[in-house]
Amino acid sequence: MKYKILVIFFFVLFGNLFAHEGGHGVLLKQWSLRANNEIINADFIKYENNKVWLMASDHSLKTYKISDFSNTDQEFIKTKNEIIQSLNGEHISDLKSQSLSKWNILLIALGGFLLCFSAFKLVKRKQIVHLTYGTLGLGIILFVSCKNIKTDKESVINVPQNDISIMQSFFEKFDGVETHSDENYLYVSSNGLPDHDMMVGISNWQQQVPINQNYTGSNSWAIPIHPKLAEHPLSTKTNLLKGAIAVAVNGIPIFNPLNNRGEDANAIGELDNWGGHCGRADDYHYHLPPLHLQDQVGAGNPVAYAVDGFPVYGKTTDTLDEYLGKMNSDGSYQYHSIEKYPYFIAGMRGEVKLDLKTEAPENQVFPQPRTHELRPALRPLRGAEIIDFESLGNNAYSLIYSLDSKEYIINYHWDSDDKYTYEFISPDGTSSIETYKPRK
The missing domain is CATH 1.10.287 (Helix Hairpins)
Structure with missing residues (x-):
């Protein structure tokens, strides 16, 4: 009898210790194929190069094009793939x-x-x-x-929600930057042009010049009000090479320190003296944390907010985690900046929603404002270095660059009808004019 009681005791004890929710039965997913409205039952294996691998109940592998599936299944496949990539990255x-x-x-x-x-x-x-x-x-x-x-x-740490009024006080220190909010986001509106000089110091230039952007209304930058710590943070070394990962308090987006080719944009001379440059849509943005804004927002205040909702601060002597951030005593989280790559936000510590139309490493956080395309994308002008940039008045600028010890000038402006006029002046004084209208 003693032995029976002991056996029952240990069975109950270890049964509770190793019990877990859920069974081990196999439930295959139903997939809808567009070609002949076929429904198949199979497990998702992987998605790569626009091909999808599935395993049927008889353990046979089947391969399909992503376009073979319904829109709903395509979204499921891409989301599943992003989760797998995130797990592999960590x-x-x-x-x-x-x-x-x-x-x-x-x-x-x-x-x-x-x-x-x-x-x-x-x-x-x-x-x-x-x-x-x-x-x-x-x-x-x-x-x-x-x-x-x-x-x-x-x-499972409950992160306190952002104080909207405090966030707004930082952004609204800058002329032309406006904010509004709903229950989920603080929206930041601007024209995409900072109140400091731009472009000077770039020695690896793709011939873009900064113009205004319509980051307003439904096309504003969105910062979560209720940030949540991610279970599997996204590494910014293998993710988010497209779109912004933060928004500076002056309304200028901050992109990954790596360009879309995976190169340190700062190390190869693509950035100006303020850590920024223009993208293909002539949109000005930073690739480094804008520490020069610290004087305007005040010491101890953030210079930006990441798109996961956590603030970005300047340098600190405090110990930082692998994402270049730290937890505070009240449960809040904040990023900090360092001198060398990755400079800031080594990983997106908070939860973010990814744009399903993008793939790692060139994926991006959703939502992202749209830029308006104007001029065709140009190639790098080898040997050119931007030496001066100045405002010529309302919506008018002049950029001077040096090439082969000669100076070239680009004077440009735009009017209220969104007509953009560019004058290219050669060292011998000859010039040419180009005009553009934004693409609809």
């Missing part, structure tokens, strides 16, 4: 957690062995001293269980 932390899990299992097994050994000795020898082994074993099991519960609780 394989180091996964390995750490697996290692911890193995140690936990070994400790529980040791505790179970000590409990069994103690029970055996008690029944056979009937000496109270053998309770020591059981007590030690039970202590090990309880320690591991409590540690796991604590870890699970710590991984």
Whole structure:
């Protein structure tokens, strides 16, 4: 009878310790194919180069084009693929957690062995001293269980919501920057042009010049009011090479420090003295945290907000995590800047929604404002260096660059009808005129 009671006790104990929710049955997903309205049942395996691999119930692999699937299934495939890529990108932390899990299992097994050994000795020898082994074993099991519960609780941290009025006070220090909000986002509107000089210092130039952008209304920048810590943060080394990852308090977007080719834009001379340059749509943006704004917002205040909702600050002597941020005592999180690559936001610590039309590494956070295309994309002008830039009045600018020890000038302006006029002046004084209207 004693043995039966002991067996039942240990069965219940270990049944509770190793129980988990959910079964192990296989439930295949239904997929809708456009070609002949066919419905198939299969498991998703992978998505690569616009091809989708599925495994049928007979374990045979089937390959389809992404375009073969319904729009709903295409969105599912891309979202699933992004999750897999995110998990793969964080394989180091996964390995750490697996290692911890193995140690936990070994400790529980040791505790179970000590409990069994103690029970055996008690029944056979009937000496109270053998309770020591059981007590030690039970202590090990309880320690591991409590540690796991604590870890699970710590991984779910409630981050306080952003104070909208404080955020607005930073952005609205700058002329032309306006904000409004709804229950989810603070929206930042601007014309995309900072109140400082631009372009000077660029030695790797693709012939773009900064023009205004319509970052207003539904095309404004959106910053989450209720940020949440991501379970699997996206590395900015292998993700988000397209679109902005933060918005400076002067209304200028900040892109990944890497350009869309995966190069450090700062290291190869693409950035001006303020850490910015123009994209293909002649849209000015930073690739470095704009620390020069610290004087205007005040010491100890953020110079930007990341698109996950967390603020970006200047340099600090505090210890930073692998994402170049830190947790505060109130549960809030903030990024900081450092001198060398990755400069800031090494990983998107907060939850973000990805644009399903983009793929890693050239994926981007959704929503993102649209830029208006004007001139055709141009090639780099090898050997050119921008040496001067100035305002000529309302909506009018002059850019001077040096090439082969000669100076070239681009004077340009736009009017109220969105007509953009460019005058290109050669070193010998000859000039040519080009005019453009934004593409609809």
